[in-house]
Amino acid sequence: MTDLNESTEVEYIMENEEDNASLEWVVEVDEAGERLDKYVTESFADSAVSRTQIQEWIKSGAVLVNGTEAKAKHRLEAGDVITVEVPEPEPAEIIAEPIPLNIVYEDEDVIVINKQRGLVVHPAPGHHSGTVVNALMYHCQDLSGINGSIRPGIVHRIDKDTSGLLMAAKNDAAHASLSAQLKEHTVTRKYIALVHGNLPHDRGTVDAPIGRDSRDRKMFAVTDKNSKHAVTHFSVIERLDDYTVLELQLETGRTHQIRVHMKYIGHPLAGDPMYGRSKTVALNGQALHAAILGFNHPRTNEYLEFEAPIPEDMENVLHSLRQR
Template sequence: MNSKRYKEQDEVMEWDIQEGDVGERIDKWLTDMLDEQSVSRTAVQDWVKRGLAQVNGSSVKPNYKLATSDRVELKLPEPEAAEIQAEAIALDIVYEDSDVIIVNKPRGMVVHPAPGHMTGTLVNALMHHCRDLSGINGLLRPGIVHRIDKDTTGLLMAAKNDLAHHSLAEQLKEHSVTRKYVALIHGDLPHDNGTINAPIGRDPHDRKMFTVTDRGAKEAVTHFAVLERLAGYTLVELQLETGRTHQIRVHMKYIGHPLAGDPVYGRSKTVVLDGQALHAGVLGFTHPRSGERLEFRADMPQDMKHVLESLRKS
């Protein structure tokens, strides 16, 4: 497997460039690498021009093309003040105390502000509701420990202070957080249960998508169990062992059973649903202060229920 090395020391990020990255412009490549932080290409170009991003210890231009064995170093600038509006958006709160808050996120809601989505996000709603969120993830993602996609519904936890954030993040890293999803997939899954262990990385043909690959990929493990077999579809429970971007959607496409309604990784002929049929139904973790093991459940949304009812009648 092609392993891209990454580390962070004193706010400096470092990468060793591998074969699959050779020939890419550094500004575009860095923008892709920082996708999780929602950094624009314009901002990256400015950092490169200021010498914050260097190759082999020297400054380069934004159009510099990466070469084999290059080492890219990026010194992250101090975050600029960002005015995030607290918005009175209704939240389906499953649990809340002085350390954590668990919400049942609706379909169509973006988790945190990013270019193009500065309002109407879960963070905007949380800031209005509780105002005391951890600051570890920066100005645009206060309290956010993990994410689920815009059109995925279900349970998501946020930290209300740094102690809680550190604890929950460490549990995610150690794979001790229970995350179970229910999904409707295309086709008749031949096995009642099993495990998909296939590394996920960026699609070399479309850097905004992810795929199973050996190039620059990270370990990804998804466990599945059949809940119900329907005409042309299967209802499954999926448990994440790792938490890669679009992991479930990519893994189900990889085994030939993409999610129903998925506009990116799915099929053109599918169920009538405004997004993928994927719901985060179970979330369990150890409470960061009390040490108590907690587990929460949320029923699937009405639109998924209606699709299932229709399939059962067909």
Template sequence: MDKFLVAQKDEWTRMGIQAWIHEQRVQVNGRAVKNNYRLKEGDQVELTVPPPEEVTVEPEPLPLEVVYEDDDVIVVNKPRGMVVHPATGNLSGTLVNALLAHCKNLSKIGGELRPGIVHRIDKDTSGLIMAAKNDHAHQSLVAQLKAHSVDRHYVAVVNGSLAHDRGTIDAPIGRDPHHRKRMAVEHQKGKPAITHFEVLERYRRATLVQCRLETGRTHQIRVHMKYIGHPVVGDPIYSSNYRKFAIQGQALHAKSLGFEHPKKGGRIQLESELPSDIGKLVQIFRQD
């Protein structure tokens, strides 16, 4: 029962579901059940979700590398190790906390925990991320993301030598049925996911690639590169030899970002340099 319920929504955790079952918030065919209840075809499952706890996300004057800013949009170069938005039990030290301190206003569409946030990058991925300062800008940027008109280019160091200089990975991504915190290529239940890649440099043990996202699934580049046999160097989830290299987290950087300005019109195209740790890693591979 707990495995079934935790797979229904990304934000639900196994521990939280087990607590709800213990509180008899879960019933099957009108009767309370335990965590280890095995579902049968035709079972009617009813879950009474408790009301959300009130949370307050406080502004924090954290360092921010602002790449672009006006009255509608702000784009920052997020460092590796910074979480994008707060979650229950982790309400400080995030990009949202820093944005709340830096900006007078952020859009409210994302709710209390995600004000201004229109897309995300992983905690241990560095690079460009945009946020909306008002609801109109938020709606425009989200619409552009859905229409695949936002340019998002990443640079990654991946294990091994790719067979082709460029290519497209078209493989649906969903929750890994065997590992709760992982994503995987799931042909039956996954959502469409497309990544275009191009080789920039080849080394003896690795390859520097540029990836362009056509869709924006969780861990998309990391999952797709693992799927074709070339996981991102340093990836603690999808690479088996991640401890071999002197980098904390995956060697993946959101290098460029392009979008139509939500109010003024016209194309905004931004770029950022590779962080120093990925730069040093590239130099090591070049000298190898």
């Protein structure tokens, strides 16, 4: 890691191994003796997959211990390698629901919305309704099917308690184009965040791979085990007492990427219930907003860029800090 006192720009780097094709974990010493089904259930806790579902996976042979099938009650030993091939989801009927959407842009190929805090992007165990997908199905009905029946149109996601811009595809050709742009890192994704502490540098880069946290598999962490390459660029917008307002630009799009990277450099997001400190701001979730989204239109190739203002609850927090 670069010395934080060297200059006004800093780069945080941790080398990465190659991305793994399947989900795999190594049992730590303090996890020895745990039942296989309990271990795997906790590993999928962020997706709310039930223990009953995990037990079905184990019965079907989708979960292996050291390359061999085992029973749900099997007691694990330190060093055991757990491999999971997640089965394709069962087809599920998505019910169209009249959930209000803040539509920023829409045409025959693409729809861009400004998602409110607290809204889940697509149905998942524990969230079968009340999602962005349910709302999109009611609004436009013609969504791409590349991601299957439970995630029609969804090209990328933002966390439930992160607000801001999200694009969805109305047909498979548009979906393929937008997905390719994401893979090639040509989509502009800029976020505004409030983090704890006063960053001494005006801008910087966090280049550190992200994988499951070995100490708590419900979370993610910077790690060189079973991880994926992740890069986040940041610049300081404003310093407020013991907080800093940042603009962050994603180069990659890993689960919880900004939240994990900010914790890694010692400046977790304010209000983050998972990666942050005790609740210190009046927000139901992390102070993170997807403010700018830009991409080439899948049909015309014209570059489009959209901006969404900071939501009122986050703006109120910033105003309060400025008054101190």
